[in-house]
Amino acid sequence: MCLTDSELADENITDKSIKLNWNKVEGENLSYDLKINGMIYKNVYFEKENEKPFFEHDNLNFDTEYRYSIRAVNTKGASDWSDEITVKTKLDRFRNVPKNMTANASSNQPGSEASRAVDGDEKTQWHTAWGSGNVLPHTFEIDMKLAYQLDKLEYVPRPDAGNGTILKYDLDVSLDGKTYKNVITDGTFIRSNETKTIQFNEEVTARYIKLTIKDAVGKFGSAQEFRPYKKDKTEGMVVGENIPNGAIDEEDLLFFASYMGVDTTDTSWDQVSKVDINYNGVIDSYDLMYVAGQLGETQLQPTKRPAAGLLSIRPDKQQLKAGEEFAVEVIGAGMKDINAFNLELEIDPNKYEIVKECLEGSECGERIADSAASTANMLNYSILAGIGNEKQRIMAAFSNKGSFETLEGTSTLAVIKLKAKKDLEFDIPITRSLLVNTSFDTIDEIGQVLKPGEEPGEVEQPEEPKELLMTARDIAVSGEADKMQDGAEAFPRLIDGEISESSLAELKWSITEADGISLPLEVDFSFNSPTELTRFEVFNRPLYTNGKIKALRAKAFDEEGNEYDLGRMEVGSSDKSVTCDLAEHTQMPSGKKMVKFKIIFEESHSGPLMLSVAEVQFWKRNAAN
Missing domain, CATH: 2.60.120.260 (Galactose-binding domain-like)
Known part of the structure; x- marks a missing residue:
């Protein structure tokens, strides 16, 4: 009789159990003793006709070695112990499931809150409110605390596949819990109690996962467990972090000095896309504000006011001579609660060049857009992108740091100084525009290219709330x-x-x-x-x-x-x-x-x-x- 590694098929080993098989021994009234790590367990298997002897060793630790040997026993005595073999359990099947997740749902039954579906325990359950939770749709949002490259999401339904078992859903992801990107629309599950798996076939990096439940048994919502998995051998990162040290700090702002305005057309996009917080394909003021808002004396808190405003530009000269310098104002009109902004201009380097301020006895200024009185206390990460390309992009980008006074009303926000390389009429277009308020609500409407001396038009104003939330600044x-x-x-x-x-x-x-x-x-x-x-x-x-x-x-x-x-x-x-x-x-x-x-x-x-x-x-x- 022998117990060998060849008897151990891959399917007989999991992270929690090992199934052992061995050859039958000739004899009557046989049973078998098993030695596990030197400890003898008697009568682990009694001989049965037409069945190969086996023993299932369960409740084991993952990635752990166990030693086994076997012997046959009957009333006449016992055989010799087989040669000892060593078997190792597999890696933890849940090793790529993030720890310490939290969750929120649009409806919860007391005692069956959303947190019960991300606690790692399939015996607990999330369920919408019994009395009122049967009105679709429902939302369930998971916060993984860090951003992960996602591999899959498992949904464990209730054991009886009863009320709340999900049948149809949308799936969206987010880095900041504000701006979401759709991954799946109208996904479906078959009604059963079997674990369902959603594979992320495209490259998805996110901190938040949101399921919108569009159909479910009884129109309720329920789950024993939701399990997102990160890709194997990858690690989570703090959202907005560029230098990996586990926290947002001043060093992470340096990233924007080099990469503000980089978009999907640039060769460096793959290395910077992890900081594209709003998934819009460009490093912009939204991304800057996400990082800067966590710094400063007091962290940014939303005022709950609506966003309003429009960004326009105004040159001080319309007809230009070769070698002539001129200025372009960036004007914000009708602004409300604006905490960050960016405006992109596309320039032809054969027609225009940037003029930088050069003070006597010092090097020329680094920024290509000068702050105005209204933005003097804001971070200025304006930059020239696309250098060496047929077209270049001036990205004027500003953000408050921490909690600070927002931009209100109409004013000049920045000034860009240029020089014409040939006789021409001013023809620089606005190619991108973004206003961001303290709640990360955005306005991306492109404003006007005004004539010299022309004032911006009126901007439609949203209704102001009757009351405002006070913040830590107050x-x-x-x-x-x-x-x-x-x-x-x-x-x-x-x-x-x-x-x-x-x-x-x-x-x-x-x-x-x-x-x-x-x-x-x-x-x-x-x-x-x-x-x-x-x-x-x-x-x-x-x-x-x-x-x-x-x-x-x-x-x-x-x-x-x-x-x-x-x-x-x-x-x-x-x-x-x-x-x-x-x-x-x-x-x-x-x-x-x-x-x-x-x-x-x-x-x-x-x-x-x-x-x-x-x-x-x-x-x-x-x-x-």
């Missing part, structure tokens, strides 16, 4: 730091614009009554200037778990030091948030401006020793209305 937060996990560093998370499990303000973990730390917890929100508030909203942690808010009290303070008690608010454990509409509090005079808010967290659903808060949002009246 508020300072403080409180009882000695009670907090991470101390005073916990409080800025309450106004960082992120509602997630990775950005919670929490009481210290693992405390007891003897530690003297418990609820209530007082937190002060001081406004940088007196503000007419309309409402505030306090967000529970997203997951259905410990520390959720049960009750809080709020107080407001005006410029004169008057205090307004806004009362106690109850919060359910399944409530996403609680909102206080200040117009309902008649003790606060209409139009009164406040300088501070105090929120007292009195109770949590987990008792006085636990509290986890995701975010506090304050809304103010929009003075534009």
Whole structure:
């Protein structure tokens, strides 16, 4: 009797199990003992007619060696042990599934939230709300935390293929969670409980995956698990990162000094396309703003205002003589909430050349577009692209760094200085234009080429919201730091614009009554200037778990030091948030401006020793209305 490697077919080895086979031994009433890593297991198999002896060793560790030998046993005794063989389990089948993913869905049944479908456990489930979650379409979005080159996506349906089993879907991907690219339209699944696989046949790099469920059993939505896989032997990267060190930093801005304006027609596109955040085939101000917005003293937060504006150009001369210098203004008209912009001009190098500023005793300036008064505090990464080509591209590109004042109204944004190489009439066209607001909403309409002295026309203005979300630039937060996990560093998370499990303000973990730390917890929100508030909203942690808010009290303070008690608010454990509409509090005079808010967290659903808060949002009246 022998147990050999030749008996081990590839299909008999997985990452979690090894199936062993051996030849029968002649004799009566036979059973077999198996030695595994030196430990004897008796009677692992009893002889059966017309069946080859086997043993399935399961619940194993992946990529691990196991040693085996076998012997036959009956009432007359035992054979010698076979020669020992060593077998190694395969690599982890899930090794290319990203870790620590989060998810959001358009509908969730409490206890069956979206997070349950990316937790690596097929025994848990995401399901849309039982009472109202049968109205299509549904969306399910996965955040993999890093950008990956994707190989496939697996969908594990519920075991009975019942309500919510997906039948038809669209699949889109995104790098920033804002701009999505469609990969599959009207994909279909057969109704069954078998795992479904979506292969990414084209090159797809993304951080976010969004499924739009267009048809499903009972019109609900459900999944035991969604598993995206990265390509083997590739690693995830921070979106927007050019120098791989695991974080966006100042070094990543240097990328734009060399590659702003590079597009799919340039030979360097393959090496820079990973920073094309908005998938539009060019490195532009959107990509710059994504990186720059994460830097500066305060990170960028959206104002929730609509974007408006149009970029035009205006030369100061229309008829040009050979050798004559002239200037081209980049003019933004009717702008609202503009945080970054770019404008591309196509020039014929046989007709025009760039004129750079050369100061006495220093080298000529590097930028080919000079900042104007309105853009003096913005990053200027303007550049000349396509050098050596028949046509060259001037890309004027600007962005705020972190959170800063946005561009509003009509003004000159930049000036480009050129020289005519021959007698001609100004004929430079605008080939690309982009305005980006603080929410990464964009306007790509190409504006006018104005005549010298001509003013831009009126720009249609969207309706302004009645109220605006205040950001970390407007508020300072403080409180009882000695009670907090991470101390005073916990409080800025309450106004960082992120509602997630990775950005919670929490009481210290693992405390007891003897530690003297418990609820209530007082937190002060001081406004940088007196503000007419309309409402505030306090967000529970997203997951259905410990520390959720049960009750809080709020107080407001005006410029004169008057205090307004806004009362106690109850919060359910399944409530996403609680909102206080200040117009309902008649003790606060209409139009009164406040300088501070105090929120007292009195109770949590987990008792006085636990509290986890995701975010506090304050809304103010929009003075534009």
